[in-house]
Amino acid sequence: MNIMSFSSKVLFKFFNHAVVASSKPVRVRDAAAAAAPAAVVVQWRAVRRYHNFRKIINQGPAGAAHIRVVDLRSDVMTKLGPSMRQAMMKAVLEDDPMKREEKVHGLEKITADIFQMEAALFVPSGSMGNLIAVMVHCRERGDEMIVGDMSYLHIYGQGSSAQIAGVYTTTVATLPDGTFDLEQLELMIRHNYPRTRLISVENTHNIQGGRVLPLTFLQEIRALADRYGLLVHMDGARVMNAAVAQRVPPSTILQHTHTVMLCLSKGLGAPMGTMLAGPRDFISQAVRYRKALGGGTRQAGILAAAGKLSLLEMVERLEEDHRNAKTFAQALLDCDAPLFAVDMASVETNIVRFHLQEPSFSPSEFCDRMAQIGKGEEAALGQGVQVLMYPYFGNSVRAVWHLGISPEDTQLAIRKMQFVASQYLEEKVRAQ
Template sequence: MIDLRSDTVTKPSQLMRDVSAKAIVGDDVYGEDPTVNELEDYAAKLVGKEAALFVTSGTQGNQAAILTHCHSGQEAIIDEDAHVVVYEGAAISAFAGVQPKTLAHHRGQIPLEAIEEAIREDDVHYPETGMIWLENTHNRSGGSVLPISYLKEVYQLANKHNTPVHIDGARLFNAAIASRVEASEIAQYTDSIQFCLSKGLGAPVGSILAGNKTFIDKARKKRKMLGGGLRQAGILAAPGLLALKSNIQRLADDHDHAKKLAKAINTYTDLSVKHHVDTNIIIADTHESQSSAPEWVKALEKRGIAIIQYKPQALRFTTHLDVSSEDIEIVIEQLKQCSKRKS
C-alpha cells in the first residue's frame, strides 16, 4: 500500500530505532535525561529561541502554549480553519478556558485590519485578547506557506498591542524549505512556536515548543499538568534529534513529488487541484468529478493507494519520506487507469 493519507504515517528508520535503543537516559521530570536535554538545546538553537521543550505531540505543545500565554476568560485570535480550532477537541476552551475568536482567512492569512479590529478594547463587557495564533504551513489550505513579510507585519501589529504571537508550525520545516529560508527566520516573528518531529521529519513521536527561557520554564509546568512528564524520555527524544539533524533538507523531495502528482491529477483525472501546491499537501476537489469523494477513496484503495476524504467534496494526498519517486509514478499510472482522461 502506498500511503498518502498523511505524513504522520512515516515509519522510523532502522537508524532511528538503533539510536533509540542506545540512548542515554535519565529522569526528564528532574531535568536529568541527557538525550532530551540535547534535543531541547539543539531545537532551540535551530529556531533561534532561548529554550525549548520536548512534548508528546503537536496538540500538547499547542495547549501548553495557550496555557502559558493566556488565562481563563481571555480570547485568542485564530483563523477559522486552524488545527487548534478544528482538530484539537476544543481543548483550547476545555483546558485553558480560552475563547477562540475565529476569523476568515486566505490560505492561512487573516487580513491585518481584521486582526487589529479583533483585538479587544479595555471594556467590562469584553474578554481580554490573550494571544494571536498563526499556522504555518496551513493544513486546511493545502499546506500553504505564510510569507515572511506577512509574519513580520502580524508580529509588529501584535507588539503594538502588547499581545503575544504563537505559530503552530507543525510543518515548520516544510515552510522553511519552501520559502528558502532557515526556520529561525520564520520563528523570529513569534513569541512561541511549536513544530512536529513526527510528520515529514520521520520521527515516531514528539514535538517541540520553543520560546524564551521564562516562557519555557512556565510551559514545562503546564506540560506536567497535561500529563507530559515522561521520565526516561531519551528513548523517544533520540529519533527526534536524528530527524532534525538528517531529514530537513530532504523535505524538498516531498514538495517536488506533491507538485508532480498535483499536475497529473489535473491532467489525467476529472478531479481539480485548484490551490497552488507550496509543500507536501494536495487538496483535490471532486465537485466536477463523475465520482464522489468516498468512491475515489475506495477505487484507489483497491489499487493499493491510501488517501483520505478531507472535506465532503475533497480528497487529500500527502507526500512524505516513505513515498519514493517510483511510488509517485505508480500513483500517477493508477490515477490514469481509474479515471477518464480529460478532453
Template sequence: MNDWIDLRSDTVTRPTPAMREAMLRAEVGDDVYGEDPTVNALQDRLAAELGFEAALFVPSGTQSNLLALMSHCERGDEYLVGMDAHTYKYEGGGAAVLGSIQPQPVPHADDGTLPLDALASVIKPVDPHFARTRLLCLENTWHGRPLPLDYLAAARRFCAAHGLALHLDGARLYNAAVACGVPAREIARHFDSVSVCFSKGLGAPVGSVLAGSRALIGKARRWRKVAGGGWRQAGMLAAACLHALDHHVARLAEDHARAARLAAGLRGLPGLTVAGQHTGMVFIEVPAERLPAFKAHMEAARIRLSIGYLPTIRMVTHLDIDDAGIERTLAAFREFFR
C-alpha cells in the same frame, strides 16, 4: 511486505532503520526530574537553532500548542486564531475546555494569512464585559502554504502595537523553511513561542517541541505535568527527533518535488480537478457521486487516501513515498479517470 502507498498524511511515516538505530543507542534518564540527557540535548539544540532561551519536549503537537496557549493566557483571556486553524478546529477545543481561554476565530485569506485589519476589528476593548485579548496564533504551513515572510514581520509589528503575544503552530515549520529557502530561525524569530512537530514530514514516531522564553517554558513544564504529559526515559524518542534534524530536513525538498510531479500528472484528467499543490500537499476534487467507486478503485490498487463525503481530497507526500510510488499512484488515477 507492506506494498501500500499511503498518502493520507505525513503522520503515517515509519522510523527509518538509521533512526531506529539512533533510538536504540540513546542515553536516557528520568525527564520528569530533568535528567534525560538526550531530551535535554534536543531541547537545548532546538532552542538554540530557533533563537529562543528554552524549549520543552512533549508527546504531541496538540499538547505543545495547548501548553503555549495556557502559558501565554489566563482564565478569561482570548486568543485570535484562523477559522480553519489546527489550534481552533482540530485540537478538541482544548484551550477553552482546559484553559478557559476564549478563541476568536478570523477567516483565512487564500494564502493562509489572517488579514491584519480583520484581526484589529476583533480585538476587545479593555472593559469588564469582554474577554482580554492577549495572543495571536498563526499556523505555518497552512494547508501546505508557507506564510509570506513579509507577512510574518507585519504580524510581529501588529502584535507589538496592540500588546499581544505571538505564537506559531509550526507543525510543518521545516516544510515552510525549505520551501522559502531560509533557515527555520528566520521564520521563528518573529514569534514569542513556536511549536514544532517531529512526527510529520520529519519522520519521527512521536514528539513535538515548544520553544520560547525561559519563563514561558517554565510555565509550560508545569502545565505539561498537569495535562499528564510528564514522561520518564523519553530519550529514545528524543533521539529520533535529533536524527530527524540531522538527516530529514533538507530532504523535505524531495517531498515537495514529488507532490509537484503528482499534481502535474493529474492535471488534465477528465472528471478530476487539481485544486492546488503547496509544499508536500496536493488537493484534488472528485465529483461526490463518484467518490464511493473511486475509493474502492484506489483501495484495490493498494493506495490509501483520505476519502470522505466531501469532494476535496488532500494527498501528502513524505519519506515513505518514493518515485515509484508516485508513478503507481498516477497509473491508478489514469485507469479510473480515463
C-alpha cells in the same frame, strides 16, 4: 538478567525484525494482515463541516499476486527508517537512568539553537504543545485568543483551549493561502472583557493544502501584535516544510513569533514527540503545565535520540516530498480524463488538495476506488496497487507525501489514478 537488559534485548529484537520485515513484498495470503492496519476506505460524516473516518477494508480480486500500498493519508503515517531505528536502539542500549534527562535537554538545546530562541521543551504531542502555549500566554480564565477559522488548533483541538484552559476563542476568516485579512484581524482585538492576549497562526496551513505563510504577512502580524501588546504563537507542526519551501533558516520565519510548536513525528520521521520553543520564562512555566497535563515522559532518552536525528538529518530531505507532491499534482492536470481540478500554485510543500470535476464522482468514491484492487488492474499496472487518501474539507481530496513515499511510489500512485479515472469513464459510457 535484570529488567533493563531484558527490555533492551526485547527492543533490539523488535527493531531488528522491523528493519528486515519492511523489505519483504506483501503477498495476497498475508495482505489482509499486513495491509489492513494501513489500508482504509474513508467515509464522511459531516458534523459542523468537520470529518470523521472509518477503517478501510482491504478489497481486491482473489487472484491478485501481490499488493503494493502507497499511504498518502497523512505524514503521520511515516515509518521509521533504518537510521532512526538504529539511533533509538543505541539509546536503549546506553540507557542510564541518570542520563535520560541529559539526552532530552540536549534535544531541547539543539531546537533552541536552530530556532534562535532562548529555550525549548519536549512534549508528547502537537496538541499538547499548542495547549500549553495557550495556557502560558493566556494566564487568566476568560482571556481571549484569535485564530483562523480553518486552523488546526480551532477545528481539531476538541475545544481544549476553552475546556481546559478557560480561554475564549475568536476566529478570523482564513484566506486560501492560509493568511488573514489584517484589517479584519485588527477589528477583532478587544481590551474589555474578554481581553485579547494572543494571536495564533499556522505554518504550513493544513486545511488549505500545506500553504506557506509569506514572510511579509508574518512581519505585519508581529507589528500589529506589538502595537496592541499581544503575543504571537505559531502552530508550526510543519514549519520545517515552510523553511525548506522558502529556502530560509527556520529562525528567519520564527523571528516574527514569540513561541512555536514543531512536530517531530510528521515529515521529520520520528515516532512521536513535539518541541515547544520560546523565551526562557515561557518555557519555565510550560514545564509546570506539561506536568499538570500528564506530559512527563519516561524512557524519554529513546525519543530524544529519534528527535535529534529528525532535526539534524531529516530536514533537507523534505524537498523530495515537495517534488513528489508537485509531480502528482501535475499528473492530475495532465490526466487524459479531465476529472481533476488542482491549483498548481497552491502546491507549495508536501500536501496536494484537489477536487473532482465530475458531479457524479464523489471524493469518497474516488478514494474507495484508489484503495481497492480493481478488475483488470494487475494486467494494466503489473501489480495491485492500493493508494490511500482521505476525502477532505470542502468536498476535496487530500494526499500527503512523507518519508517512505519514494518517487517510484509516486509514479505508482499516478498510474493508479489514471487507471481509476479511465475505468470510471468507461463505466459511465456503458451506462449511457
